[in-house]
Amino acid sequence: MSASLPVPPAAAPLGGPAGGPGFPSTPTAMVPGARSVVRSALRPVLRRWLRLQIEGTRHVPDDGPVLIASSHQSHADSLALGVAVRRPVHFLGDVRLTQWPLLGPLLPGLGMVPLRRGEGDAEAMAVLRGLVADGRAVAVYPEGSRSRDGRVHRLRSGLGRLAAETGVPVVPAAVAGIYDVWPIGARPRLLGGEVTVRFGPALPPPAATPRARREFNDDLQCRLAALGRTTCADDFSPFAGGAVG
Template identity: 40%
Template sequence: MFFSLLKHVLLGPLLRIVFRPKATGTVPDGAAILASNHLSFCDSLFLPLMAPRKVVFIGKEEYFIGAGLKGRLIAAFFRGVGTIPVDRRGGSDAADALDTALRVLGQGRLFGIYPEGTRSPDGRLYRGKTGVARLALASGAPVVPCALIGTDRVQPMGHRMPKRIARVEVRFGEPLRFAEDADPRAVTDEIIAAIQKLSGQEYVDVYAASVKNGDRARP
């Protein structure tokens, strides 16, 4: 109910008027994984806005544990739109989040994921983590590659609020399906290549988190 209120009454109409987002391509019926590039915090606003059905995401745990009124409001927002917290350090919490994602897909719903694992530090497309592949292989759901265009101009890295008005585009690619015994690394690379084809971004074969941590050489 909260998601529908945000999308159709409160936030969605405002975003449509101000940023004039458009979508190209289609999303299949039933369970599907939306695998997108990740340029900006506001990606998680525009992708659900332009998707034909509700999208459930995994979000970093920090969004849910902030202090004070602001922290509680942020946590309430992410819970309200169906975001699942995950501890990105790994361990049982991450496994629980993936199990939840499998349940979402088992219900015939849309699950959104950013294969890079974090926002791009410079607008380029980085190596994908294999979680998206493991989810696709375990669920049998098709992967729809997605490209967000312009969100980094709206809200660049390091900005808490939108910086400028720029048109946003969401491109949905052709669904990808994989054999159950496919190699997760190869599947992930194929998904990233499909995202790159849609987005036109330069590809960098390192993890974005490594670049943020100053370790540019890590594969």
């Protein structure tokens, strides 16, 4: 049996009750610098745990605002992306993940913006707009939920709207092998595994029309599947731990 780490507390399902005692009422954007002590200390540890291989980092600009649109199969996707990119990367995460033993309290220092699920998309979008306006690199999972079957599912509308509103380029990314390191509904494996992060050429933001955003999503979905060496699904990935269809 594989060695594993403790399971973090269960997150509230999207649309369910938000927060609780000790949880912040609004998200706080931690902004780790390139010399952040937490970030500097954890990057080599995580890189060894993931046995990380990285392809295409030249597509991620060294400065200025950028949206990194990634496939999503595991809670560890954000950790892999944060290690793969030289500059600090921000991502939204359920505030309850900060209660995970050992690593949880350090997540904001790695770039996680704690968000209380169930508060609605408007709050999350406001946080992302603020980070982009500040010239940050922000990782977004346009499927909206982790894939249960390894395919890239239909993309939801949030990323296309954000890119259109802000005029920020979108760099596609895929994290291959991450499911074996931290599967859905299971414990992360203490011994880690082999993970490859691949980045593709940046896409210009779509025009602010429904048709342009749909075409953008269709193109991006195909690019994510190609980077992940997988296929596209015609349905959305289910929220809150839905089973594989």
